[in-house]
Each structure stands twice: as structure tokens, then as C-alpha cells.
Amino acid sequence: MQKQRARTAPAVKTPAGKAPARKRRRLQRAEREQMIVKGAIRFFAEHGFKGQTRELARRLGITQPLLYRYFPNKNALIERVYEEVFVARWNPEWETWIADRTQPLHARLVRFYQDYTRNILNYEWIRLFLFSGLEGLEINRRYLRFMRDRIWSKVIAEIRFENGRPSLEEEPASETEIELVWAVIASIFYIGVRRWVFGLPVPEDLDAIIEDKVKGFLEGAPAAMAAPAKSANAPRVRPRDL
Amino acid sequence: MQKQRARTAPAVKTPAGKAPARKRRRLQRAEREQMIVKGAIRFFAEHGFKGQTRELARRLGITQPLLYRYFPNKNALIERVYEEVFVARWNPEWETWIADRTQPLHARLVRFYQDYTRNILNYEWIRLFLFSGLEGLEINRRYLRFMRDRIWSKVIAEIRFENGRPSLEEEPASETEIELVWAVIASIFYIGVRRWVFGLPVPEDLDAIIEDKVKGFLEGAPAAMAAPAKSANAPRVRPRDL
DNA sequence: CAATCTAATAATCACTTGATAACTTAGCTC
DNA sequence: GAGCTAAGTTATCAAGTGATTATTAGATTG
Known part of the structure; x- marks a missing residue:
């Protein structure tokens, strides 16, 4: 159990031209998902399941929160990796x-x-x-x-x-x-x-x-x-x- | 490179009787060191080298900072584990x-x-x-x-x-x-x-x-x-x- | 080409985690 | 048994880390 601090809406305002602003590549949902899974397989095979989501995202050329638009949490992604490698094959x-x-x-x-x-x-x-x-x-x-x-x-x-x-x-x-x-x-x-x-x-x-x-x-x-x-x-x- | 915030001396003051106050057992330096190494061997064998120092300390029945009185950092402890298992044996x-x-x-x-x-x-x-x-x-x-x-x-x-x-x-x-x-x-x-x-x-x-x-x-x-x-x-x- | 949908990002949170500094006290010495 | 030494603890830091929210923008449609 860990206390949840009341999340005050942060009112994000982009500081008008600051970050390097990555070129955003928009893929079909299924296509991106497959890309993530494939990358995750390789990534976790290299680093083990303690490998970090940020590093995985970096290697995929996407932002880390995008992973969470395809998988509810890290463990779900790991499960998917198993599914793909041990079950589907x-x-x-x-x-x-x-x-x-x-x-x-x-x-x-x-x-x-x-x-x-x-x-x-x-x-x-x-x-x-x-x-x-x-x-x-x-x-x-x-x-x-x-x-x-x-x-x-x-x-x-x-x-x-x-x-x-x-x-x-x-x-x-x-x-x-x-x-x-x-x-x-x-x-x-x-x-x-x-x-x-x-x-x-x-x-x-x-x-x-x-x-x-x-x-x-x-x-x-x-x-x-x-x-x-x-x-x-x-x-x-x-x-x-x- | 990571910026080092100037550490302002925190002036620790114990809140006069609050924590459960673990019974402090004082060992000879060599004896404690051996105990830590032995525990670390088992611990890292179980969890891999990404196992956390806090968890290791908990299993040893000591506080986590005590580890740093015997080894300058986590990696030195890991090196010692290797030394003990692969070289000394x-x-x-x-x-x-x-x-x-x-x-x-x-x-x-x-x-x-x-x-x-x-x-x-x-x-x-x-x-x-x-x-x-x-x-x-x-x-x-x-x-x-x-x-x-x-x-x-x-x-x-x-x-x-x-x-x-x-x-x-x-x-x-x-x-x-x-x-x-x-x-x-x-x-x-x-x-x-x-x-x-x-x-x-x-x-x-x-x-x-x-x-x-x-x-x-x-x-x-x-x-x-x-x-x-x-x-x-x-x-x-x-x-x-x- | 504007409206719309949603893929993707930026910002940030809450907790973790290796590490440090200040403080406490067990136990030895004389 | 007072004083000292160093083993041990408490408090805390700063970067890391999984996850969330609000916003932005690429593509498709009519």
C-alpha cells in the first residue's frame, strides 16, 4: 500500500519551441504494436525483464508513455513477449x-x-x-x-x-x-x-x-x-x- | 554527468523515541564483513545483480547504509562475490x-x-x-x-x-x-x-x-x-x- | 481544406534505489 | 564507570523508474 498523492492537474503548456521536437511518425495501431512486441522480445532477451521501459522505448525510437497506450503495464508487455516466443512458436x-x-x-x-x-x-x-x-x-x-x-x-x-x-x-x-x-x-x-x-x-x-x-x-x-x-x-x- | 546539488548539512535530530529501534548488534569488522559477503552471494545468486541493496540488508538483518561502511559501492560488493565464488574456490x-x-x-x-x-x-x-x-x-x-x-x-x-x-x-x-x-x-x-x-x-x-x-x-x-x-x-x- | 479521430508526445507524478552525512551507542580500556 | 573508538542507525539526497494526464499533430473523410 502506498499513499496516493492527490494529482493536481498540471496544465501542461508547451514552452513554445524548446525541445528537439522529435519527428512524429504515425503508424497503424496493429503495425506499431507488432513493432513494439518485436523490439521488446529482443530487448528483454538482452537485458532480462528488469530492463527499463525508457531504454526499450528509446531503442524503438518512440517515447516511453507510448508503450502504455499499447500495454496496460510492463508486465502485460512481458506476458506478450512470452506468448509470442514460447506459445505462438x-x-x-x-x-x-x-x-x-x-x-x-x-x-x-x-x-x-x-x-x-x-x-x-x-x-x-x-x-x-x-x-x-x-x-x-x-x-x-x-x-x-x-x-x-x-x-x-x-x-x-x-x-x-x-x-x-x-x-x-x-x-x-x-x-x-x-x-x-x-x-x-x-x-x-x-x-x-x-x-x-x-x-x-x-x-x-x-x-x-x-x-x-x-x-x-x-x-x-x-x-x-x-x-x-x-x-x-x-x-x-x-x-x-x- | 549529473548535476550535484550542493548538499546542505541536514542537521539530523532524532525524534526522541519513535522508530521501533532495532536492537543493535555490534560485531567485529571482519566478522560482519564475512557475514555480508556470504549473504550477498546467496542473495545475488537468487535475484541476479540487479537485486536491491535494501532487500539484501533486510535479509542480513542490518540497515542498508551499513553495507556502504564495508564496500564503497554496490559494484565493489559484486566484485567481492565473484572473487569469493569463482576465484577463491x-x-x-x-x-x-x-x-x-x-x-x-x-x-x-x-x-x-x-x-x-x-x-x-x-x-x-x-x-x-x-x-x-x-x-x-x-x-x-x-x-x-x-x-x-x-x-x-x-x-x-x-x-x-x-x-x-x-x-x-x-x-x-x-x-x-x-x-x-x-x-x-x-x-x-x-x-x-x-x-x-x-x-x-x-x-x-x-x-x-x-x-x-x-x-x-x-x-x-x-x-x-x-x-x-x-x-x-x-x-x-x-x-x-x- | 476543415472537421474529426486517434497515434504520439510532453510534462509530471509517486515511489524506488544507490549512496552520503550526521548522529547514536555497544563495548573495550584503564 | 568515565571516556573513547568505531560499529551501527536515522534521515535524506538525487537520479532513476513505472505509470498517468493533458496536449499535439498526422492522416483520413466528406
Whole structure:
């Protein structure tokens, strides 16, 4: 709670020719909005969500209050950024591809992983995802849950099917299985972290890397999954502090 | 440049019994300093370096100006946090262990990687390292350079020696070699990211995982390194946007 | 080309936030 | 236990920062 000082109408009077008077460019509402969102995505990916609205406006070449004509507050703009990057870029066909049993599993997975990689392996996605994770934001958890429910479970189901093992309804996914499926994306994600967080050089031919990973995955995973999970049900401890 | 208003001495007069008057606990200078540093490490690991000094002070149970009796400004405190986490925790023996040819290479590497993992796989290190990377801070780059020069190069040198290949003086480390050495730590680091950034469960037995990774590394790396680097000298492109 | 609509700006508010200066007092010394 | 030293607090500054209000002006319409 903070006391609201009674706002006395300030009676603005332009001091007749003083400020540099920026040339005012008038855009269609939808067009300007899109421009703001696009700029905000880049801006927040660079500076995190604590980046300042004034600085964002400056980079967009507009005044800061204009942002508030398009979004009620800063948080609404941030929400929109998430929507645009994590939700709108989600390809619903991924689930279809993975489950399409007219194709060999290897081909399905390579197709999915390659397309998914194109989706997330860019400056904006990687950094925004990290920022949202570091702040413990709900969007981040939601995305990870979604990924697990929609993608990983399907991948596991298909591998089980391929190897004549029980369905997920009969036997829920083990930690080992989830772990193995995670590992593929993890290594791809980490390429992005190295590139856009640590500024390190990264390998060139992503498609080839993904094909390698999927190959290794399909060679090793089924056996590991079928095994009675030597450490899968072992207690999970915390390495150190907390 | 910002104009400095001439500070008129405000002649503070305590309003004789008004504030809740916190019980003042007086510590030795060194003791208080250590307490502040320790609290700051945790605090900045949670909130990033944009976390506010007032909030930090509140969590320490002290007043905010007291911080400025120990550090000239916020940045000095941040520098100290880095010093404490990234520099002071560096174990100079690591380099010795790796190069100690009285021991088998496998044992040396397992010993190093396990100890190094204990060093970095904790809430504070992982998150502070990410925050510093996201902000593009010099400490981050410096650490990575240091790691490459002091550790990776030695690991590569030892593997070369083990396999009767030319020394690093005769033939500088290839991208492939660096890539392979990186991969081991990368997968360990990523366990920390999953745990302390994304809040996901992680495998329990780190020592076993590391032993596996080192084993895999020593089985695969020498051959891959010796190969004429099929993609090592290939141009490195950027996946998408920038 | 004047009327009208609304995108865009200028001015400013209320609160935040790193930092400083003046004042207070815990606790040690003799 | 008076006096002193320095650890700690109170009050406050000035620039920063999200948000609001009143005004200006670019484009479209008839």
C-alpha cells in the first residue's frame, strides 16, 4: 500500500519551441504494436525483464508513455513477449510427426528434433527461457510441463511400442526414460547457452549433430529403458547446499 | 554527468523515541564483513545483480547504509562475490592432478572431474555463473579463458601424450579436441541448470555419472582427436538470427 | 481544406534505489 | 564507570523508474 498523492492537474503548456521536437511518425495501431512486441522480445532477451521501459522505448525510437497506450503495464508487455516466443512458436504438428507410425521412428524423431532445434536455437528463445527460469516464472514451469506431457511422453510411448514394451497407461514412464529423452534436447539447448550466454564458438552443422544424437539415442535408449532401471528408482539427493 | 546539488548539512535530530529501534548488534569488522559477503552471494545468486541493496540488508538483518561502511559501492560488493565464488574456490591442485603422470590418466581425470563437480554443482555457483554470462561480464569470460588455458589444454596434452601424438606446441588444439573436452563439463553444468534454474529433478549419483562420462570420453576422444577433424575446420555458422 | 479521430508526445507524478552525512551507542580500556 | 573508538542507525539526497494526464499533430473523410 502506498499513499496516493492527490494529482493536481498540471496544465501542461508547451514552452513554445524548446525541445528537439522529435519527428512524429504515425503508424497503424496493429503495425506499431507488432513493432513494439518485436523490439521488446529482443530487448528483454538482452537485458532480462528488469530492463527499463525508457531504454526499450528509446531503442524503438518512440517515447516511453507510448508503450502504455499499447500495454496496460510492463508486465502485460512481458506476458506478450512470452506468448509470442514460447506459445505462438510452438508447432502443433510436432506431436503428429512423432506419432505418425507410417514413418520409421528414426525419421520421425530426426524430423522433430531438427525442426524443434530450429525453433529454440536462437538468441531470443535461449536467453528468454533462461531469464524466465532464473526468475522462477510460471511460464517457464508451464512450458517444461507442456514439453513433458506433449512431447517426451509421446517419444517414450513410441519407443515402447517399437520395442513391444507395455504402454504408458500400463506402466508409467520411469525416471530413466525421461532422463534419456531429456538428454537429447539438453545437449542442443546447451549449444545455445554456450553461444548466446557465454559467447563461445559452437559447432556448425546442427542437423548432422542432431542426427548423430538421435541415432545414439535410438541405439542406447531402448535397452536402457527396458532394463530394470538400476538407478532410476534410487533416491535423488542434492549435491551440496540445499 | 549529473548535476550535484550542493548538499546542505541536514542537521539530523532524532525524534526522541519513535522508530521501533532495532536492537543493535555490534560485531567485529571482519566478522560482519564475512557475514555480508556470504549473504550477498546467496542473495545475488537468487535475484541476479540487479537485486536491491535494501532487500539484501533486510535479509542480513542490518540497515542498508551499513553495507556502504564495508564496500564503497554496490559494484565493489559484486566484485567481492565473484572473487569469493569463482576465484577463491579455484583449486590450484587440479592442474597438478591432471598432469601427474605417476597415476593412470583415467584415475587422474576422474579425480579432477569429481572434485571440480563438487566445486561448481551448487545453487550459488551455477546461478551466479549464468547471471554473469547473461550480463556479458568480464569475470565470466575471464573464467572461461582461464579454464581453457589451465585445464582443457592440459587434458588435451595428456591425452595426446597417452596416445603418442604431437604436443600442443607442435600442433595447437583443434576445435574437435576442445569440443570433446568441453562436452564432459557441459553435461555436468547442465545438471546444475536443470536443478537450480528450471527446478527439475536431477540424477542422484554424480560420482558414478562422472565416471561414466570420463570413461566414454577416454574411449571416444582419442580416436576422434586423432582423426583429421572432418568438421573441425569447417566454417562455423550461426543457426538463425544474428 | 476543415472537421474529426486517434497515434504520439510532453510534462509530471509517486515511489524506488544507490549512496552520503550526521548522529547514536555497544563495548573495550584503564 | 568515565571516556573513547568505531560499529551501527536515522534521515535524506538525487537520479532513476513505472505509470498517468493533458496536449499535439498526422492522416483520413466528406
